[in-house]
Amino acid sequence: MHDRTAQSSGIDRLVQVMARLRDPDSGCPWDIEQTFDTIAPYTIEEAHEVAEAIRNGDMDELRDELGDLLLQVVYHARIAEEDGHFDFETVANHVADKMIQRHPHVFGNDVVTTAEAQSVNWEAQKARERAERAAKYGREPSALEGIALGFPALMRAWKLQKRAARVGFDWSDARAVLDKVDEELAEVRAEIDAGTGHDRLQDELGDLLFTVANLARKLGVDPEGALRETNAKFERRFRGVEQRLAREGRDPADQALDDLEAHWKAVKHAERAGGAADDSDGSQSA
Structure with a gap:
């Protein structure tokens, strides 16, 4: 097996x-036990x-991670092949045909001269x-057909609205959406003030x-990307607060909120001085 795989093309190898790993007699016990459902989280x-x-x-890093992602495709295709549905070759040919x-x-006689025109055709x-x-x-036609339930909720919201x-x-x-944001925020405040339950x-x-x-979406901003960057910003700044306190021999859990906020503002000020992107206010939120 080793000699044959060593001489094969990368994808064949x-x-x-994967076939060897899934071999019920000589494969890896962990790999043999996996199913579509158990592997799906790793794919994501x-x-x-x-x-x-x-x-x-x-x-x-990208080379390594692309290899790991390709492994996921091969893994799912192998499980499907074992169950008699399709194999990796079928998957590859299907996407090529598509x-x-x-x-x-490109492959026919149509003429498209701009990326915008191609997007319309696509x-x-x-x-x-x-x-x-x-x-x-057997479903009724819908503009929302094909938006996967498995998308992160924020991304799926953006896709539903775009469609x-x-x-x-x-x-x-x-600006019209901003008015709606204000309206929805007021409704959240009303529910909090009314002491309503979790479901409301x-x-x-x-x-x-x-x-x-x-x-x-209306501002042309990817909400997942925006939140991802804000997550990174919050993590970077909070770690900065922890590092400042550690240099003083102090544990963040033992500090008053006002003290933590003061350190937070100091970290933000240091970022501004270093030319890093920053918010205009001084609150502890990112």
Whole structure:
């Protein structure tokens, strides 16, 4: 087995390695036990790690993470092959056929001269495919067909709104959405003041988050990316607070909130002095 895989192309070798790992007689006990459901979380995790490597601009890391993500595809294809559904070759050929079908200006006789025109054609083709998928599963056609439930909630909100906007269900501009944000925030405040239960608060807070995602869309901002950057900013600053306290021999858990806030402001001031991006206020929120 080793000699044969060593002489194969990279993808063939990986497919053979996975087959060996899943061999019920001589494979790895852990790999043999895995299913689509148990592997799916790793697939999502690896996709995020690819994105992180890209953000870091680390090509060695990106090479490794792309390999890990490819392994996930091979893993799922192997399980499907064992169950008699399809194999990796089928997956690869299917996506190749789809790319050819969606690029008739490259592989056929259509003429497309701009990226914008191609985007229009691409979306039209995808819309036809979504309609075919809905018909296949006996669902009514919908502009929202094909937006996976597995997306992070903030991303899915953005995609739902973007798709609805294509058929005219949209706010006139970002300021109109801002008014809606104010309205939803007021409703959250009202529920808090009324002392209502968890379910009502969750419902109103969900409406607020959904509207904020819509505001991001109208402003041309990726809400997942914006929140990701804010998460990183908060982590960086909070670690800065911890480091300042550690130099003084103090534990953050033992400090008063006012003291923690003072250190937070000091970290933000140091960032401003160093030219880092910063907020305009001095609150402990990012």
